[in-house]
Amino acid sequence: MVIDYDKATNNLTIGFDGEIDHHSCNEIAVLSDDAIRKYLPQRVVFDFKNVRFMDSAGIGMIIGRYKQLLRFGGKAEMKNINNEIKRIFSMVGIFKIIPLVD
């Protein structure tokens, strides 16, 4: 996982890698929440470039992090989402609250 904070823009990029499932989500959630609390970014970009697999655990994980962010008014975006992952996120209409950018 890559955590990259840009002080000038107050943007935090969280790059996931490998497989996002119930097993891997615990650690991903803890590391993401730690970074969000540490930097209190104005915007978080969730980057899926290196994700090979994701099931519905990814939906819950992203919404959970988004709720953390909402507490202090931060915004979120997602990028580099392949078609299979897009299909899963689209089922719950997630892009309406966390837009997909490129």
Place this chain on the structure above:
Amino acid sequence: MENEMKLEFKSKSCNEAFARITVAAFASQLDPTIEEISDIKTAVSEAVTNSIIHGYENQEGNIHIICKIEGQVLNVEVIDYGKGIENLEIAKQPLYTTKPELDRSGMGFTIMENFMDKFEVESIVGMGTKVKMQKTIVRKEEV
């Protein structure tokens, strides 16, 4: 083609990846597309995760997977002997989850239903749950 395999493993979350990769490897003899393989992996991952989190509630138990190939049809059964489901109709609804505090989305059954061609759940409270799924792998044109 006709073939069959059975898997038995402990309800540990690290086995979620093992289970979906093993079923995908077995299905690969039908020459599926990358998208078909991804659908199968995701559906199996959902069923196995449910057995671990909801069926056994993170206690130790055994999970069985039975895979059968008949012609171009793959049948997968995921079975646990855990607590079972009281109301299947409600459980299958999109966004319904009994564990929202664990960041669950309630989309597992909906994904299984959408990603596979046939999907059925049998459950008896106190006895366990069996998820039956089927996918037909479309034969590719011979070149």
